[in-house]
Amino acid sequence: MKTLLLTKEEVDGLICMHEVIGAVEEAYKAFNSDQVVQPDYMGIHLPSPRGEVDFKLGYNKANEVISMKASSGGFIDNPTAHGVPNGMGTILLFDARSCALTCVMDGSLITGLRTGAAGAVSVKALARKNARTVSSMGTGNQARMQIRAINEIMTIEEVRAWDSHPDTLARYKTDIESEFGIPVVTANSKREAVEQADILVTTTRGKGSLVEADWVKAGTHIVAIGTDQQGKQELDPEIFRNAKVVVDSMAQCAEKGETWHPLNKKIIAKDDIHGEIGEILVGKKPGRENDHEVTIFDSTGMAIQDNVAASRIYQNAIDKGVGTFFEFFRS
Structure with a gap:
């Protein structure tokens, strides 16, 4: 052998x-x-x-x-x-x-490719059909991979980006515009990036809330990538209260994902989680049902x-x- x-x-x-x-x-x-x-x-x-x-x-x-x-x-x-x-x-x-x-x-x-692809799969299932603007919180390698993947399955008219490191943000703008020809607007604040998003992608190694609930507009689809261990966090748990929450693995996300935070604060219960993305893909559960829903895809990554x-x-x-x-x- x-x-x-x-x-x-x-x-x-x-x-x-x-x-x-x-x-x-x-x-x-x-x-x-x-x-x-x-x-x-x-x-x-x-x-x-x-x-x-x-x-x-x-x-x-x-x-x-x-x-x-x-x-x-x-x-x-x-x-x-x-x-x-x-x-x-x-x-x-x-x-x-x-x-x-x-x-x-x-x-x-x-790891980078399949994580980017996971975001794109969630966009197909959960984003509005008329979504055109992607906002990226974080501008590292995975933020680029998310754009690369999402660009395969929809027309991105504009990317808005925020990063705590101005040099990294500037390189991201240059790289995305050069590779894809998509205009990148660098946001002056986190709020400015979030408020304009049809699709919001978070790819940081955050240790606290980067995105506040009252910044998220109706109809936004959130691709939550950065939280895969307890101690990491990117989203205000209040965002989950009235959102359709979809996870890759219920077991993982309830213990190690972004979803752990609203569960821990009792903002939502496990029964409030809509389901796993595979259930939507095989037709067991519906995806997006109207243009006003806020949808969240919590991805911890699976073997x-x-x-x-x-x-x-x-x-x-x-x-x-x-x-x-x-x-x-x-x-």
């Missing part, structure tokens, strides 16, 4: 955003069709200036693949002290029929997203003869 090794550069050439969006939709549908075994993910916080490491494990009955991903972030001294990026990811794929290791691949690109996206990359690599084989095990 040979194992395929795929580097970051090889992974980058083996899948495009359009294909990742399809993979994430497939993943969400599988999750809500009893095709997925997905234990709670684990996170380890290391002493400063180091960051956090998350481990996500999932089994997809549909493709008979087990995936395991380790992803790190926030290691601010890495480039200078260790000569490696601030955050990295590695994915292992196993054949579930034998548990043989079939592939080891870079996982840092997949099944990595599983399906990585499986497609692996199959594309086999089909194209990309990567290096090595032998771990001999019978």
Whole structure:
């Protein structure tokens, strides 16, 4: 049994955003069709200036693949002290029929791609059909990925952006306008960015409320990306009181997502959560029902997203003869 090794550069050439969006939709549908075994993910916080490491494990009955991903972030001294990026990811794929290791691949690109794709899938299901303006709270790599993905499934006429770091905000404006030809308006305040949004994307590592409830206009769709551990927060919990709340995983979001905050403050109860996005995609529950609803998609990220996206990359690599084989095990 040979194992395929795929580097970051090889992974980058083996899948495009359009294909990742399809993979994430497939993943969400599988999750809500009893095709997925997905234990709670684990996170380890290391002493400063180091960051956090998350481990996500999932089994997809549909493709008979087990995936395991380790992803790190926030290691601010890495480039200078260790000569490696601030955050990295590695994915292992196993054949579930034998548990043989079939592939080891870079996982840092997949995490960014499938997270961006998740936002786009939620826009398809929950945003107004006439939405044209996207506001971005935070302008880092994932904020760019969200625009890249959402641009695949709708016409974005304008991006409004806010960031606490002016230099990062200026680079974001230059990059988005250059790559997509979409005008970017840099907001003078958080409120200014939020009030103009048809679709509001939050991608910070916030430790408190960035978006206040009275800034959000009727009909806004919020893509809440940044909160995937307790201690992180981007939204005023009051936003949830009268919103349609959709999550990727009820178990994860109630414990580690943005949804934890209004639950903890008893602003909403679990029964007030509309459902999981996979339930909407398979037709068990409705998506947006009118143009006045405020909708929230709370995404903590799931192993099944990595599983399906990585499986497609692996199959594309086999089909194209990309990567290096090595032998771990001999019978």
